[in-house]
Amino acid sequence: MILAGSLYTDRRRAQSGGLCVGLGRRGEQSNLFQGRALPNPANDNLRGSSVRFPVDPRLVPPQKAARRLHLTESDFCAKLSALQRIGFPAACPVTGHYDLQAIDAWLDRRAGLGAAVGVAVNARDVFEERLASLGKH
Template identity: 60%
Template sequence: MTNSRSPSPNQIRFAVEPRLVPAQKAARRLHLTEAEFREKLDALLRVGFPAACSITGHYDLKAIDEWLDARAGIGEHEGKPKRNVMDGLKERLALIGNPSPKVGPK
């Protein structure tokens, strides 16, 4: 006869944090409901959002995070090194003609 009980906590050696997740959790990563995510998915894919795995249908959280970083200009993407967030802010302010923000001790 087999034991149908779940393993006790001392039998579990480490927690597993899945990297591939269903649409519901990918949506949550974008702060969307699953319905909102599915509604916006075509538009997301057009701007480079990582597609679901062709085998599991799940989304790669690491790829989503890298896509978000690249869109924000803070991640390492396309062979470019990671950018400092303040560098991106300075560039954006320069584009609109504002002086660089004062950063650091006065």
């Protein structure tokens, strides 16, 4: 976005007889931008973006899932069956995309970080471990 008052708009103003001239959507010159920001070729949206905040997708295509594991897409596809044998989360059956949170949880479990969610624990074993750590067993 090029702001009014910049060197670019000063040159355009001089060429157009003092009006702040920009290019319209179809490439024609327009003086609609007086006192406002001028669109540049990379962003010629006159009304502004309808997206008010960025959205970080949770489900991502295989290319991005591969990048999360620091693999190329071809390496990821070649190693996918081996990854799934050791618990790598499956893709969504509808979209074919992978859940980034599930991938991160899988990586955390593999690295021994955090509590493993959904793993059944024998209460008696936990009790015995606590007693032993307190020196009462």
